[in-house]
Amino acid sequence: MAACLLTGTAMAHGDVVPQSVNTTTLPPLGEKWLPANPYSEGPAHKEALRIGTSAYNQNCARCHGLEAISGGIAPNLRKIDGDCMGLADAAKKMACYKETDEFFLGTVRRGRVRDGRVYMPPFEGILNQEAIWAIKTYLETRREP
Numbered sequence: 001m002a003a004c005l006l007t008g009t010a011m012a013h014g015d016v017v018p019q020s021v022n023t024t025t026l027p028p029l030g031e032k033w034l035p036a037n038p039y040s041e042g043p044a045h046k047e048a049l050r051i052g053t054s055a056y057n058q059n060c061a062r063c064h065g066l067e068a069i070s071g072g073i074a075p076n077l078r079k080i081d082g083d084c085m086g087l088a089d090a091a092k093k094m095a096c097y098k099e100t101d102e103f104f105l106g107t108v109r110r111g112r113v114r115d116g117r118v119y120m121p122p123f124e125g126i127l128n129q130e131a132i133w134a135i136k137t138y139l140e141t142r143r144e145p
Contacts, residue, residue: 018123021055023130033109033129036101039137048130052138055131059123068142074120078144080104085143101136108132 027044039048056068063074070076080103084096109132111122123132 018121018126019055019058021051021058021127021131021134023051023128023134026051026130026134029129029133033105034133035105036098037133037136037140039133040097040140045137048134048137049141051131052134052136055127055135056138059127060135063120068139076144077139078142080139082144104136104139105132108135 025047026039029038039045039052056064057066060068060077064077065071065074068077070078081097081100084093084100087093087096107120108127109122109124111118112120127135
């Protein structure tokens with residue numbers, strides 16, 4: 001019984017090989033990592049959303065849930081910037097979103113390790129900047145307060 005539980009936990013957290021994402025239809029962002037999502041709005045938003053939806057399903061859904069609906073094992077990414085949504089002051093709201101973008105980018109690039117255990121693998125070198133921001137664009141459409 002215990003072996004079954006341990007196996008379920010390991011598989012639930014994803015024994016997945018990260019998949020690269022074709023971002024050639026997005027405007028290139030360059031070598032320097034941007035501090036905020038450039039695809040949140042503007043002409044590339046629709047294409048970033050299309051790519052981000054697919055990239056999320058390929059690389060994130062196994063742990064964070066289909067359509068970003070978490071089953072409770074991994075963080076609920078629909079609430080990643082929930083604290084920002086309730087801010088009435090537009091400047092404070094935008095600053096909050098920028099902080100969330102920086103946290104998201106750092107987490108995806110470097111992963112999360114606690115007490116020597118990998119909770120999230122690093123995706124830097126697998127996903128380029130365009131792919132990571134496209135995934136964030138998808139998550140922004142799934143926001144929940």
